[in-house]
Amino acid sequence: MLTFSIVSHEQPGSVKEIDRPGCGDDQLIVEVKSCGLNFADLLMMKGTYQDTPALPFTPGLECAGKVVDVGRNISGIKIADRVAVFGGRDGLSQYAAFKPEQVTLIPDGVTYAQAAAVQIAYGTSLMALDTLARLQPGETLLVTGAAGGVGLTAVEIGKLLGARVIAHARSADKLAVAEAAGADVLIDASEDLRARVKALGGADVVYDAIGGDVWEAAFRATNPGGRLLPIGFAGGTVPQIPANHMLVKNLTVIGFYFGGYMKFAPEQVQAVLRKLLGWCAEGKIKPHISHQLPLAQTNEALELLRDRKSTGKVVIDLWD
Template identity: 40%
Template sequence: MRAVLSKSPGGPETLVVEDVMDPTPGKGEVVIEVKAVGINYPDALIIEDKYQFKPERPFSPGAEVAGVIDAVGEGVTGVRRGDRVIAVPGWGGLAERLAIKANQIIPIPDGMDFETAAAFIMTYGTSYYALKDRANLQPGETLLVLGAAGGVGAAAVELGKAMGARVVAAASTNDKVEFALELGADNGLIYPSGPMDKAAQKELAGEFKLATGRDGADVVYDPVGGDYAEPALRAMDWNGRYLVVGFPAGIPALPLNLTLLKSVSVVGVFWGAAITRDPAGHAQNMKELMALYAQGKIKPRISGTYPLERSADAIRALSERSAMGKIVVTIED
């Protein structure tokens, strides 16, 4: 079978496509014939050894897949060959076949195609865990979403609206803000690209405050980091919750005196670890997310599809933060 391999640390240009042995299912496992792979920011990090997990090389990136069960291992019940499923292996997905524990798969709902299924779990799972479990977002609260046109940011906009919040979307271009407004955001603003000095950060804090209202944001969803973090923190309301999701713009150094003055909580969001520590909570969240999809309240927006041979281009497009919504790699028979 064909697989995209990371053989040495580096950017997307280090990835190669090679023929490797087909997997066989071990005890408690199934083998999925992969049809589509959702590309996420951790895929760019993991091939550079910058992610929390560092698999042994060679390995395939690709953290979420959709496909068809091709083989069932010993002891597996309740599923059979031909079932359409989603899985979040963490890595290994950019290959024609993938062996994974049967308890990690989720049935694809009727009417959901493979591309949509592959773009669903990680972004909505991360954002729902953040907003529901970590921030306890309440109806009527104000949610400020940074990077609102990216995968997790777009999911946070949709989920914030579905949960009854007033959503303010912030992004780096007018097109991205318009995209977030189309997703349902109530208000939006464009922030500067690149590093900012203290004067520019102070000015951005004022813009965040103006966009979120007199009291400021109750919850900040930050998958960006860098120089955008402190301005967003300054624009928060009393008892606000600041969600730390990711750092493509760099790891910020927050002035903790601001958290004291506003009684703000800075809350980490590590969904990948949370699903292994609380599988029952994860299963409940997936059930609720599927219900929201069935109700038409959330739906992945896929801005680009690439064949397996161009997986490096897909990861590059995401890491350059040029994509809006999700990017998906499709695998033909």
């Protein structure tokens, strides 16, 4: 079988031929059809991600495929089931072993590429905005990096929850993608974010995937009693949060890492993923896949993320 292997944090990955994994009693083997790429894969390859495995390893946090073997201690999953897998690694292998709690059945009408694309980005946005920030109908949601992998889903989820959505992105083309996903107001990255948002009445909830100066501007444009979610730091700078301003404006900053829930509350992750895959089957959400490439072009696909040349998701197909 083929896998995308990382043997050094300083070198690009490479496609290698390795043996197919055996199936343990508490595992299942998935023939992986599609793998969604994430910015976290880049961090993992550099060795700077919070859950970076020991070398060598295969990245690919989320994937989808067909079950081809089931351990004798597993029930409720059978051979030939179509499954979405939030495994945290190994998604860029043609065959991989996973635990049953990492797997969610794919409903009819959802493709492998969609199932691979919907998990982390949509899961992050749904749990962050609904469960944690408790976004309410009529509130104003500011989404930075609004055309990226997680940002675009926040626009879509925010509209489903009844919010007015302000989208912030780097170009007219990316803003057009956010607008197509339902954004009500568009702000180009060249504009004064703080001034524009304040002129619009301020933000009640901020979903920030950029960090740095963008976070600071969004923080200062948040209404009293607002909630802020630092989702990622694609701009490269982790912001420092002024506690005195939080105190004066009664702000809440919510730390949230979706993958962390797999360790202490995997049942919550599965509930979120079942809901999202159901919404996908019903057409309520439509994963935006800007690039779909073969396994041999994984390094080029990762460059699209690194250079911010993609919108929505980049998906790798594992089989020709």
